Structures are given as structure tokens and as C-alpha cells.
Amino acid sequence: MNKTLKRLSLYIHIPFCVRKCLYCDFLSFNADNDLIDEYFKALGKEIVLNAGEYADYEVDSIFFGGGTPSFPDAKYICDTLSLIFESFHVSDKAEISLEVNPASAIFGKLNSYRRAGFNRISIGAQTLNDEELMKLGRVHNASMFYDTYENAKRAGFDNINIDLMSAIPGQSLESYLDTVKKVLSLRPEHISAYSLIVEEGTPFYDMELDVPSEDVDRKMYHETKSILAANGYHRYEISNYALSEDKECHHNKVYWTRGNYLGLGLGASSMVENVRWKNVSDIKKYIEIFAAKEDKDRNNVDKADVFVDNFKKYREDVEKLPIKSQMEEFMFLGLRLVRGVSLEEFKNNFSCDIHEVYAETIDKYKNMGLLKEYTIDGHTNLCLTDEGIDVSNTIMADFLFD
Amino acid sequence: MDQSKIRNFCIVAHIDHGKSTLADRMIEKTGVLTSREMQNQVLDNMDIERERGITIKSQAVRMIYKAKDGEEYTFNMIDTPGHVDFGYEVSRSLAACDGAILVVDATQGVEAQTLANVYMALDHDLDVFPVINKIDLPSAQPQEVKDEIEDVIGIEAQDAPLISAKNGIGIEDVLEAVVHKIPAPVGDSLKPLTALIFDSIYDSYRGVIVFVRVKDGVIKKGMKVKFMATGAEADVVEVGYFGPGRFIASDELAAGDVGYFTASIKNIQDTRVGDTVTDSARPCDEALPGYKKVMPMVYCGLYPADSAHYSDLRDALEKLQLNDASLFYEPETSQALGFGFRAGFLGLLHLEVIQERLEREYDLNLVTTAPGVVYKVHRTDGTVFDLTNPTNLPDPSEIEYMEEPIVNGEIMVTTDYVGAIMQLCQERRGKYLSTDYIEQTRAILKYELPLNEIIYDFFDALKSRSRGYASFDYELKGYEKSELVKLDILINREEVDALSFIVHKDGAYERGRKMCEKLKDEIPRHLFEIPIQAAVGGKIIARETVKAYRKDVLAKCYGGDITRKKKLLEKQKEGKKKMRQIGNVEVPQAAFLSVLKLDSTD
Structure with missing residues (x-):
């Protein structure tokens, strides 16, 4: 690893799906082959155009998310990754993940991904109960999931995540725990356990849902932690568990520790050196911008100009974060990690003591037993207690300034 | 002006029977305004009034009407507020009139409120003539309604104009009827000035604009006038008439006229409704009857x-x-x-x-x-004071006894609902006086009711228990001794002074229980359990608990879209800001309002 280079993570958004799940509010949709083809062309151009800006950076992690990255033809994904290798300095040890859907990840595809350089697979299982999968509007069933898991192993993946979801309509505690146990018997390296959040604008929002009560929901969460702990998985973030420390998802930790990440593709979010922005989320526009680039190249227009032009066009909500926002983020993102935030790091980043800024909030929640400070290797961290995690939004909101 | 060519009148009607629309049409027909100038309802010029369909401040408008007899008549139409709260203002407006038009809906007939209004007009010796409105509706029954008016109210109705105010049918007939059925004023312009104030408004340029009906004498620019009740004096700067939506200055207002004057009066308290204005130099012998100083209830x-x-x-x-x-x-x-x-x-x-x-x-x-009434607190040391804020109630050991205001209430209701309404009055500590049947299907129930039992949600309860058929009118009877206690509300063991109120001892438990229930629904769950208690004299009489919430966690990964997560947190924080901090409990403002409406039928 070259120490003089700055660190960077890359997120690649693949906005395509067979169809949208009933609860999904991510940027995704079905598309025909032509649109998919055009999209990857544009994405390739975005990668190449951006790479120059990041000559001083080394890439530690790459994450292909969606949508369903396993839905389009594997060649698009593999070519895109190759292009990234050619354009950026990618570390040998980089964690390179891909989200796959059990319905579309056949062995041939998984094999290609592994060969192309992906070393981590995240499987969106959600639940192993077919009835629950149907309620969610998923396109796969439990047996497809087992096949996918088996195929991923066969293709040589030794770092696999399984996404689980609790609080699914009609789900009982027993049925949830049944899924958890079945997943545990596979011994994946990593498990993400989310609870369903019904978002406005999704079909679920307008449906009468028989979601488990809050008490059951909390039981699911607490049971998850204890069962997983008993099986050797440690929780390192509100919803994430790993079998060993080196299997924690590096890419996700970059988000919580405010590392640099560049989002490429439709609607992808970025934060580099405390500047946040988001790419356009209209696919026609996105493709148009990069198609225009091609036309102008043909007419021999100065390349640099075109780049600057388009650069502005497809990035939205560009915000240079003021110190206060950086502090807020430092707190509400850092507290998602079980280890919490380092008081020393706060001081280094912001040249002031955390207690000067947040004494009232910290004391309040410490007294309520929802936050705690602990010292490890001579460093003091502030983190949520187990009770605090249950109500973490309330606490995090209090770290925002008026 | 020749008094015989003046007609001063008002329009009385049940709500929705078309009073404002008729007023608009009359103004149109008399040609003072073009259709284009017409606002939807000229008389009701405040937004709130329009939305609620009621009139709050009385106003007047002058119209010039060229009658079929070839003469030009001056009509002064005085609008009256339509709610019992403003009963006194209504009575003063009526006192400024000589007659009234009764509007009755041809599809609905005489309704309770119609009666109340007509009786009030008749009480003021006004000549009332009916018009039947909405005759163009398929369900109109003009003849039946005419008969009903004669039967129930006892006024001649067979030649009542049949109109549709909405579609402008029969408006001429109404205007003619005003000329022939409403008496001309009979004042004496040579007598000392005697003018009744029926309203006043404040204008930042001219000061108070006083609305008057001149009974006798003349008021003109430059003369010094005296307000007989308040004793205030002022020099008249301007006099004039009410044009629709504007003031029209003139030289003088003489006996029989309705108009306004200004006198650089800064304080509206000096120009009380019902007071008599007279000439400082040549005052009248006595003030007009009926003046009352209006006290907040x-x-x-x-x-x-x-x-x-x-x-x-x-x-x-x-x-x-x-x-x-x-x-x-x-x-x-x-x-x-x-x-x-x-x-x-x-x-x-x-x-x-x-x-x-x-x-x-x-x-x-x-x-x-929570609104409360004025209680009289008799202390053990013999002194008495008016209590307007429950938190000022002294320690029970210092109180000899307390008195509360009692009203004489009249509820007009169709016989089907007499039982339900009697039960309501019983629940509100009403003392039954009598039932008068005005016809087979309608009765007037008379009750003495404590004012504090009717200020909260009595109207709502009345409406819901009579399906909207009951109407209610009351006037203050006086004060009576009563066993009253202060009910305190404790949120998380902290007394919330803004929620304390005075209640009769027998109703304390019920009220306390309901308030706790209401508050439990209104106060959001917190990180900790919140007891909500009602107490009388330090003793807890009811309790509810807002459970601690167990879950407020975003167990979902938005990937790198941190801005979105921050927005969620900001929304949460924003929500908290709109609340009132009581101890460490955040109480939404709605909680303070919700406890006002606690009808016992729930």
C-alpha cells in the first residue's frame, strides 16, 4: 500500500432490477437491453473522466450496489471493474463487493465476477420464508438463495454477506429466528440484519400491512444480537455483524467514519475532502450528458472544457460542509459503530474538546444510560449502549445544532 | 332629509337561509354597486366570517331605491352578528332599526334559530315581514312555509315575497315591501341630539369611527358631543353615510338617519356599543335605554x-x-x-x-x-375577589366559599331530542325550569346552567346529541355559591399550571380522568415512561401513563446518501422544537387545546 497516497472508496450504482420490490425506495427500475448498454457506456465515460482527478488517491474498496448489479449481463459489470482497474490506483488488498440477487446470480455469472476481481459478494436474501418473500414482492425464493450461496462458494468467494430483514408483514418472531438459524448454518462471513422501514412513495406505504408490533420488532433485534454472538459473530455497527474483524465491511465503515468516497453512476452520492454531492438521478439526462461528450470529442472541442462543463451538469446538491456539519456528521455517523466515536479524533479533526461542544447532550444521555464512555488502549471512545441503540435516532438528532 | 323616505331595517334568518345573499342582491338592485364590483358577500367582509358563514361585527350599508311610486327612498340595512356570544351587540343593532326582514328557506321552513331571532326582533318592537327564499329549488314548499310562519310565529305571511336570492328572483318585491311594510322613523330633529351607538371601528387615520342611529336632533361637523355612559367628549370631525364598502361624507345626520361620525377618538373604550351620544352644549334629558357595559365572560x-x-x-x-x-x-x-x-x-x-x-x-x-369563567372567591378574612386564572386560587384554608356564574339558558329543540338534551343539561349540572311546547314537534327547554359547564364544548355536545337541531341562547343570571375545586394536572410528576382549572367537586374525577386520557394520546412517547396525573388538593384522582418508546432506530443502510439520513434526523429535531418543554417532557401544543373538548358522549 502506498503510504503517500490518500485513501478513496468507490461506489458504483447499477440502477436496474427485474422489478421493484414493494418496499424499495432506492433508485432502480427495469430497462431494456439498449438502455442498459447506453448506461454502461456513459458510466464508463464517467469513470474515465473522473479518474484524472484522483491520481493522488489509492482505492481501498469498491462497491457495486443497486438496483440489482447481478441483473444486467455479467460482461457489463466485469468490463466496468476492469475499466476502474485501468483508470484508478486500486490497492491489491482492496475489498471489492458486489450485491447480487438470488434470482439472477447463476453460477456462470458469479464465476465471471470472481475472475474479474470481485472478492466479496452480498446476497439479498431478506428471509428464507417463501411466503414472506412473496409479501415483500421479491423475485426469488429460498431454494434459489441456497443455490446462489452454493454457487458463490464454488466460484471461490470466501467473503460473503447475507442481507436479512426483520419486521416483514406477517412475520412472527419464530419464523424470523428460523431464518436466522438457517443462515447461521451456512456460516457466512458477514450478516446485515435490517428491519423493514416503510417509506413514503413505496407501494407498502399505501397498503394495510400486518407488521410485527414494536415489541416483537425489538425482540427480533435483540435476539439477533445474542444468537449471532453465541455463534461467533460480533456486531460492529447497528445492523452489521461479522465473523471476524477482518471481515467487517470496509466500504461501509468508510461511510460511518467519513472517509473519502466517490460515487459513480446514476444518483450515486459522494463525499471527498468534506464536499458532498450527488449525481443526477434521471437516467436520460445522465446518458445524454456523456453522449454529448462523445459528440464534442468528434468535433475536436477542447477536452478539458467539455469535462468541466459536464462535470457541473451531472453533479447536484454540491455542498462544502462547514465545520458544524462535519461535527454533526462525525457524531451521528460515528455513533452507528459499536466502538463509537473517538474523543481524540474529534479533537484532532476540530481542534476542540468534544465536551466543549456537546457536554449537555452527552451528559443527558450518559445519565439516562444511553451513551457511555470507555477507554481502550489509553484512548477514550463515546458510544451508544445497547439501550441507546434502540432509540439511536433520538440521540443522534440531539447532536444536530439548532 | 325627509324622514318619511327613510327605512332602517335588518335581515334576520337562520344560518344558510340566504341572508347575506339577499343583502347582496338588494345592494345590486339598488344600483350602488355594479355586479363586477360586488364581492361575493359585501356585508361579511372578514375572511373568518366568510368561512364560517357567520357575521361577527355588525355593519351597515345605505342604499338608494327608486320605488314604484316614483319616490326615492333611503334604505339603511344594518347587519347583525349571528351568535349568542354577541347577543348584546345584536340587541343594540336591532335597537337601531325600525323593522326587519325575516328570510325563511322554502325547503327548510321555520327553524329554531329563526324563532330566536324573530322573537328578539319583536322584543325590540320591530315590524317584521317574511320573505320566502329558495323558491326555485325543486323541494320548495312556499305555501306550507307561509302557513308555518303564521302558525308558529304569528305574523302575516300570505303575501310574503317569493324569491330566490341566489338567482335574483323577486328582489324587486322585497324592496317594495321594505317601503310599504317597514315604518319610517319618527324622530324630532329639533330636539337635543340623541344617537345610539350600535358599533364602532378603529381607523388608523381617523381614529374611532362611530356607527350611530340618530333618534332625535342633528349631529354635524364641528359640534362637541358627549358619550353619556363613559362621559367622554369629543369634537366631531366628519359625519356621513355608509356606502357599500366605503364611507360617504355628508354635512349632517338628522333624526332617523343611520351613519357614522369621527371625532379624533383614540380609544375605542370611550365609544361603547349601546351608549348614547348627545350634544355637549345641549344634552338630552336621559340616555336611551338598554345600555350595558359588556364584561368578559x-x-x-x-x-x-x-x-x-x-x-x-x-x-x-x-x-x-x-x-x-x-x-x-x-x-x-x-x-x-x-x-x-x-x-x-x-x-x-x-x-x-x-x-x-x-x-x-x-x-x-x-x-x-383551557378557558374559564370568573369566579368570586370569598376569603375567610371577609374579602372577595374575582378569580380569572385558576393558578391564583388561594390555599383552601383561606377560602370561606366560592361562587360561580349561572346563566338562564333556553334550548330550542325538536321533540325527538328532548330526552337527549335533558340528559346533557343534567350532566352539566343544569337546574331544570320548564318545557314549553311551541308546536307539536318543537319545544323550548329552560334550564339554569353554570357558565363554566357550557363554555367548553356545550355547543358541540348540543349539536351532536340533537343532530344539529338544537339551538341555544343564554343570559347571565348571577352568581351562586358552589362547591368548586381546582383540578391540577401533573406531567411526569410536575404540575403544569397552564392545564389547571376550576371544576365542580362532583365532576372533578370524571374531568380529571378524561384529561389524562386525552393527554396520553397527545403526548408523544419519550425515552422514559411519563405518568400523567390529575390531582385535587394534592391528592391524585386519576392517572394514565405514556409508555416509553422502545424503538427509534434507523436499521437501514442508505449507502453513502448521508444527506438523506441527516434530513431524517433534522425532521425529528424540528418536530421536537414545536413542542413545549415541561420538565424533561416535550408536550405538543395540540395537547393544550385537546383538553378543551371533552364531551361526555365519547
Whole structure:
């Protein structure tokens, strides 16, 4: 690893799906082959155009998310990754993940991904109960999931995540725990356990849902932690568990520790050196911008100009974060990690003591037993207690300034 | 002006029977306004009034009508407020008239409120003639309605004009009827000035504009006038008539005229409705009858939701009071709500109207405390004081006894609902007086009721238990001794002064229980359990618990879209800001309002 280079993570958004799940509010949709083809062309151009800006950076992690990255033809994904290798300095040890859907990840595809350089697979299982999968509007069933898991192993993946979801309509505690146990018997390296959040604008929002009560929901969460702990998985973030420390998802930790990440593709979010922005989320526009680039190249227009032009066009909500926002983020993102935030790091980043800024909030929640400070290797961290995690939004909101 | 060519009248009607529409049509037909100039309803010029379909401030308009006899007549139409809270203002407006048009809906017939209004007009010796409106509707039954008017009210109705105010049918007939059926005024212009104030408004340029009906004598520019009740004197600057939506200056107002005058009066308190204006140099012998100083009947605390807006609220109240002599306020402080005002109103509607105007016209976000009445507290040391704020109640050991205001209430209701309404009155500690059947299907129930039992939600309860058929009217009877206690509400064991109120001892438990239940629904769950208790004299009589919430966690990964997560947290924080901090509990403003409506049918 070259120490003089700055660190960077890359997120690649693949906005395509067979169809949208009933609860999904991510940027995704079905598309025909032509649109998919055009999209990857544009994405390739975005990668190449951006790479120059990041000559001083080394890439530690790459994450292909969606949508369903396993839905389009594997060649698009593999070519895109190759292009990234050619354009950026990618570390040998980089964690390179891909989200796959059990319905579309056949062995041939998984094999290609592994060969192309992906070393981590995240499987969106959600639940192993077919009835629950149907309620969610998923396109796969439990047996497809087992096949996918088996195929991923066969293709040589030794770092696999399984996404689980609790609080699914009609789900009982027993049925949830049944899924958890079945997943545990596979011994994946990593498990993400989310609870369903019904978002406005999704079909679920307008449906009468028989979601488990809050008490059951909390039981699911607490049971998850204890069962997983008993099986050797440690929780390192509100919803994430790993079998060993080196299997924690590096890419996700970059988000919580405010590392640099560049989002490429439709609607992808970025934060580099405390500047946040988001790419356009209209696919026609996105493709148009990069198609225009091609036309102008043909007419021999100065390349640099075109780049600057388009650069502005497809990035939205560009915000240079003021110190206060950086502090807020430092707190509400850092507290998602079980280890919490380092008081020393706060001081280094912001040249002031955390207690000067947040004494009232910290004391309040410490007294309520929802936050705690602990010292490890001579460093003091502030983190949520187990009770605090249950109500973490309330606490995090209090770290925002008026 | 020749008095025989003047007609001073008002229109009385049940709500929705078309009073305002008829007024508009008459103004149109008399040609003072073109159709294009017409606002939808010229008389009701305040937003709130229009939305609620009621008239709050009385106003007048002058019309010039060329009658079929070739003569030109001056019509002064005086609008009256339509709610019992403003009963006194209504009576003064009626006193300024010589006759009234009764509008009855051809599809609905005579309704309870129609009767109440007609009786009030007849009480003021007005000549009343009916018109039948909405005759163009398929379900119109004009003949039946005519018969009903004669049977029930006892006034001649067979030649009542059949009209449709909405479609402009029969308006001429109404105008002719005004000429022939409403008597001309009979004042004497040579006598000393005697003029009745029926309304006044404040204008920032001219000061108070006083609305008067001249009974005798003449009022003109330059003369010094005296307000007989308040004793104030002023030099008349301008006199004139009411054009639709504007004032038309003239030289003088003589006996029989309705108009306005200004006299650089700064304080509307000097020009009280019902007072008599006379000539300082040549005063009349006695004031016109019927003047009363209007006293606030209902008090509540008004607080800015954001304490930074205290001075905005003060300025707004000051401005409203310029136009509303019956609005009273003084500063007070609450532990729970900070700095605010104790304000007095004629009744609950008046309170609601003021509250809405403050919120709408002055863009203020308010917290209103439970309205209460004025109690007389007799101390053991023999002194008596008026209690307007429950928190000022002395220790029970210092109280000999307390008195509360009692009203004489009349409820007009169809016989089907007599039972339900009697039960309601019973629940509200009503003392039954009598039942009068005005016809087979209608009765007037008479009750003595404590005022504090009717200011909360009595109207709502009345409406819901009679399916809207009951109407209610009341007047203050006086004060009576009563066993009253102060009910305190504790949120998380902390007494919330803004929620305390006075209640009869027998109703304390019931009320306390309901308040706790209501508050439990209104107060959001916190990180900890919150007991909500009702207490009398330190003794807990009811309790509810707001359970601690167990879950408020975003167990979902938005990937790198941190901005979205931050927005969620910001929304959460914003929501908290809109609440009142009581101890470490956040109480939404709605909680203070919700406890006002606790009908026992729930």
C-alpha cells in the first residue's frame, strides 16, 4: 500500500432490477437491453473522466450496489471493474463487493465476477420464508438463495454477506429466528440484519400491512444480537455483524467514519475532502450528458472544457460542509459503530474538546444510560449502549445544532 | 332629509337561509354597486366570517331605491352578528332599526334559530315581514312555509315575497315591501341630539369611527358631543353615510338617519356599543335605554408558541382591541408556557374568533389554555375577589366559599331530542325550569346552567346529541355559591399550571380522568415512561401513563446518501422544537387545546 497516497472508496450504482420490490425506495427500475448498454457506456465515460482527478488517491474498496448489479449481463459489470482497474490506483488488498440477487446470480455469472476481481459478494436474501418473500414482492425464493450461496462458494468467494430483514408483514418472531438459524448454518462471513422501514412513495406505504408490533420488532433485534454472538459473530455497527474483524465491511465503515468516497453512476452520492454531492438521478439526462461528450470529442472541442462543463451538469446538491456539519456528521455517523466515536479524533479533526461542544447532550444521555464512555488502549471512545441503540435516532438528532 | 323616505331595517334568518345573499342582491338592485364590483358577500367582509358563514361585527350599508311610486327612498340595512356570544351587540343593532326582514328557506321552513331571532326582533318592537327564499329549488314548499310562519310565529305571511336570492328572483318585491311594510322613523330633529351607538371601528387615520342611529336632533361637523355612559367628549370631525364598502361624507345626520361620525377618538373604550351620544352644549334629558357595559365572560391564557414572539402577540392584541372593545387582556406568566396574556372574551366563539385572527392575520402560532369563567372567591378574612386564572386560587384554608356564574339558558329543540338534551343539561349540572311546547314537534327547554359547564364544548355536545337541531341562547343570571375545586394536572410528576382549572367537586374525577386520557394520546412517547396525573388538593384522582418508546432506530443502510439520513434526523429535531418543554417532557401544543373538548358522549 502506498503510504503517500490518500485513501478513496468507490461506489458504483447499477440502477436496474427485474422489478421493484414493494418496499424499495432506492433508485432502480427495469430497462431494456439498449438502455442498459447506453448506461454502461456513459458510466464508463464517467469513470474515465473522473479518474484524472484522483491520481493522488489509492482505492481501498469498491462497491457495486443497486438496483440489482447481478441483473444486467455479467460482461457489463466485469468490463466496468476492469475499466476502474485501468483508470484508478486500486490497492491489491482492496475489498471489492458486489450485491447480487438470488434470482439472477447463476453460477456462470458469479464465476465471471470472481475472475474479474470481485472478492466479496452480498446476497439479498431478506428471509428464507417463501411466503414472506412473496409479501415483500421479491423475485426469488429460498431454494434459489441456497443455490446462489452454493454457487458463490464454488466460484471461490470466501467473503460473503447475507442481507436479512426483520419486521416483514406477517412475520412472527419464530419464523424470523428460523431464518436466522438457517443462515447461521451456512456460516457466512458477514450478516446485515435490517428491519423493514416503510417509506413514503413505496407501494407498502399505501397498503394495510400486518407488521410485527414494536415489541416483537425489538425482540427480533435483540435476539439477533445474542444468537449471532453465541455463534461467533460480533456486531460492529447497528445492523452489521461479522465473523471476524477482518471481515467487517470496509466500504461501509468508510461511510460511518467519513472517509473519502466517490460515487459513480446514476444518483450515486459522494463525499471527498468534506464536499458532498450527488449525481443526477434521471437516467436520460445522465446518458445524454456523456453522449454529448462523445459528440464534442468528434468535433475536436477542447477536452478539458467539455469535462468541466459536464462535470457541473451531472453533479447536484454540491455542498462544502462547514465545520458544524462535519461535527454533526462525525457524531451521528460515528455513533452507528459499536466502538463509537473517538474523543481524540474529534479533537484532532476540530481542534476542540468534544465536551466543549456537546457536554449537555452527552451528559443527558450518559445519565439516562444511553451513551457511555470507555477507554481502550489509553484512548477514550463515546458510544451508544445497547439501550441507546434502540432509540439511536433520538440521540443522534440531539447532536444536530439548532 | 325627509324622514318619511327613510327605512332602517335588518335581515334576520337562520344560518344558510340566504341572508347575506339577499343583502347582496338588494345592494345590486339598488344600483350602488355594479355586479363586477360586488364581492361575493359585501356585508361579511372578514375572511373568518366568510368561512364560517357567520357575521361577527355588525355593519351597515345605505342604499338608494327608486320605488314604484316614483319616490326615492333611503334604505339603511344594518347587519347583525349571528351568535349568542354577541347577543348584546345584536340587541343594540336591532335597537337601531325600525323593522326587519325575516328570510325563511322554502325547503327548510321555520327553524329554531329563526324563532330566536324573530322573537328578539319583536322584543325590540320591530315590524317584521317574511320573505320566502329558495323558491326555485325543486323541494320548495312556499305555501306550507307561509302557513308555518303564521302558525308558529304569528305574523302575516300570505303575501310574503317569493324569491330566490341566489338567482335574483323577486328582489324587486322585497324592496317594495321594505317601503310599504317597514315604518319610517319618527324622530324630532329639533330636539337635543340623541344617537345610539350600535358599533364602532378603529381607523388608523381617523381614529374611532362611530356607527350611530340618530333618534332625535342633528349631529354635524364641528359640534362637541358627549358619550353619556363613559362621559367622554369629543369634537366631531366628519359625519356621513355608509356606502357599500366605503364611507360617504355628508354635512349632517338628522333624526332617523343611520351613519357614522369621527371625532379624533383614540380609544375605542370611550365609544361603547349601546351608549348614547348627545350634544355637549345641549344634552338630552336621559340616555336611551338598554345600555350595558359588556364584561368578559370567558378567560383564557394566550401564549406565543415561540416565546420570542411575545411582543408580536402584544402588538397584535393591541391592534385587535382597537376594534373590539369587548376584548380584554393583561400580561401573565406561566411556568409551563412562559410570558403571555390572560385574555377575556364575551364567549367561546369570541375567543375562537380572536384566536383565529391572531393566527391568521398576524401570523402568530399560539398556545391557548383551557378557558374559564370568573369566579368570586370569598376569603375567610371577609374579602372577595374575582378569580380569572385558576393558578391564583388561594390555599383552601383561606377560602370561606366560592361562587360561580349561572346563566338562564333556553334550548330550542325538536321533540325527538328532548330526552337527549335533558340528559346533557343534567350532566352539566343544569337546574331544570320548564318545557314549553311551541308546536307539536318543537319545544323550548329552560334550564339554569353554570357558565363554566357550557363554555367548553356545550355547543358541540348540543349539536351532536340533537343532530344539529338544537339551538341555544343564554343570559347571565348571577352568581351562586358552589362547591368548586381546582383540578391540577401533573406531567411526569410536575404540575403544569397552564392545564389547571376550576371544576365542580362532583365532576372533578370524571374531568380529571378524561384529561389524562386525552393527554396520553397527545403526548408523544419519550425515552422514559411519563405518568400523567390529575390531582385535587394534592391528592391524585386519576392517572394514565405514556409508555416509553422502545424503538427509534434507523436499521437501514442508505449507502453513502448521508444527506438523506441527516434530513431524517433534522425532521425529528424540528418536530421536537414545536413542542413545549415541561420538565424533561416535550408536550405538543395540540395537547393544550385537546383538553378543551371533552364531551361526555365519547
